[in-house]
Amino acid sequence: MKQNTSGTPVIEIRDLSLSYGDSDIVRHASLSIMPGEIVCIAGESGCGKSTLLKAIHGMDAVNVTGGEIYFNGSRLTDMSRKERRLLMGTGIGLIPQNPQGSFNPLRTFEKQMRETMSSHGLAFDPDEMISLMDSMGLEDGRKLLKSRPYELSGGMNQRVAIVFSLLLKPRVLLCDEITSALDVTNGKLVIDEVESYAARSGAALLMVTHHLGIADRIADTVAVMNFGEIVEYGSTSQVLYHPQDSYTRMLLEKIPRVRREKW
Template identity: 40%
Template sequence: MTTATVKIEETAIQDRPILEIKDLAITFTTGAGEFKAVKNAHLSIMPGETVAIVGESGSGKSTTALAAIGLLPGNGRVTGGQILLDGEDIAHASERRMIELRGSHIGMVPQDPMSNLNPVWKIGYQVRETLKANGRPDGPDDVARVLAEAGLPDAHRRARQYPHEFSGGMRQRALIAIGLSCAPKLLIADEPTSALDVTVQRRILDHLEKMTTELGTSVLLITHDLGLAAERADKVVVMYQGNVVEAGPSLELLRNPQHPYTKRLVESAPSLASRRIQSAKEQGVEAADLLVPAAAGRARDEVLQVRNLRKVYKLRQGMGQSTDFAAVDDVSFSVKRGTTTAIVGESGSGKSTVAKMVLRLESPTEGQIIFDGVDTAGLKGKELFTFRRRVQPIFQDPYGSLDPMYNIYRTIEEPLRIHKIGDAASREKKVRELLDQVALPQGTMQRYPNELSGGQRQRVAIARALALDPEVIICDEAVSALDVLVQAQVLNLLTELQSELGLTYLFITHDLAVVRQIADHVCVMEKGKLVETGTTDDVFDAPQQDYTRALLNAIPGASLLLPPAVA
């Protein structure tokens, strides 16, 4: 074979997609019959290219990715089409063949590191298992090298630690290390940063991009964040109800969406919405014309005052020694009645600890929390019971905050029963009214949490929080686990309820794009301290601290709708 012939063949391979999906159909067998999760899906990924699949939960994006790596659940099967990996159709490949391909040809970074890392195995052992399974050198130095390449410092020591000893970002880096340890031709990244703060997210994605570029690895990125997809991918594929409804170059698709569903995604993406507000203001359009702030020009009294709040934990260091750690250090702010104040910052900034102290789930080490003129630290017994009726929480994870053994009626009715409000008939009437308020059908009452979508569960959590007619609701990352369209629906619902009921919100979040949509005032926390505070417009348009600017700059896709001169 001549040198010229070899070059022609290499060029032909480079011109061939590393992954090509043609008319893919996937069916699940359920108790209610067969369900077509994917219908005639198609996409292609060239060598070294990043392609993102976007869509809401149930659109078929993760199912398509799982089929590509041969990891469909037992009740799922490919019922049509082809999955061509480097020219080989693997749609119906044997498990033995897929084991040969996984790791060396296809790697995967799954969504939730706490669920996908074995809690009883050390991190190094889990990396070693992957190397060993693929016939790669798996000594301590090899394991440490893989972890170091994924950006984990002091890799030899980290290899001897367990997942619970890692932060969320470090656990995600460990999964990236495992996914790329054997230099696969294709990496499937399924929502790899959805649970991370925006700054950690940017660092993880930057490092993932650097590693895949150095290895020449193609990436199939699964995400519900259209802004992130447009910023990180060469091409975007939009899926809806099992179908590919639109595909194309990322910026072109973002700026000129054609399908109605894609248009809805673009309009609902909070990172893009916040930038549209700024762009409109520069063109002389008031933000109030796009989003009406809750406080719109009305004088309000301060329902909540936090003064010099401090929370110190004792950390054990072994040998009977301990050290003090200030999770919250001298934090002061106030919240006006009927408005929304957001507390933002990275994981570990202390924002959730503040929320727990306001709810009296934690007691402050120092400082005061004044609610309606009364210091809550002194509340006990009946007074504390009454306070908790007036201040209610909505937690982050609707999958974990609802009791799976309670049906929806009992879930919402329980606070009424605990506080001895009404009789059985009046409580049922109240539950029905609450379901109407959060736009859930009456038939939902007899269903269980596992029978509802994430957005429906979060609506149930909101209805439960409203059951006692509270004055203040603490929303702790209440929309961070939701798809962009469901997130927009829940944010709109919270805004409508605030307008109707005069509610006050303390909104804890790491997502500044969401803050721009819902908050009147913003408090920025870093390492336990309050570093910046002000109106939402002031903080977003003229941030004073480098840390705040870093948070704003990390919003994925935030600059993509602006012309270069503005961005």
């Protein structure tokens, strides 16, 4: 959790509005993320948080109807498709919510990773991949490298997708509900692993989650979204412990907490 307070933000969005087809999904959102900073966007289904991530990652299906997105000071909308494509993965990494959709189900993980690395001009080191898998509770990595996505469970695929994203060493890693397919024990391993990646590499994390406990555990900054708007944005302690917005308060109140006997 180190945070530079000066310098160029790795990601900055200014007054961004987004739509899918005819419907407005995000309205006038502004955020800025410094290198090494961990930002969580919290909100419920349909609030626009995933759409915001997709726009930053540069997916075509999302229309930017207003505002700007900057990566290290350069405007994303000024870049050519090729430039943006090269940026994906190594500049801006994305761990999608549904990783099965991003793998070829019939090819081994090793082949897919090797190919991804070489398309970015990077060397593939199987041992690095195996040790990362091990730290996320995926045992027997050597065998896993030879397996295909369809042979593994949803939770295992999710963790392999996280390993893929980390191996590309992005400057900013966008995480879309990365623990939703996981059991609590594996969820914790994964959260700890992405946090430690940010700490050792100085990369920024932008995490989308409906889980405020994750935000409290690792985030420096929290943005709460409701119906396409950022309703509250500030330091984690400010937003989670002194919430100003009524929607943030509702979220904090309604989440069932583990009830324990009083000491």
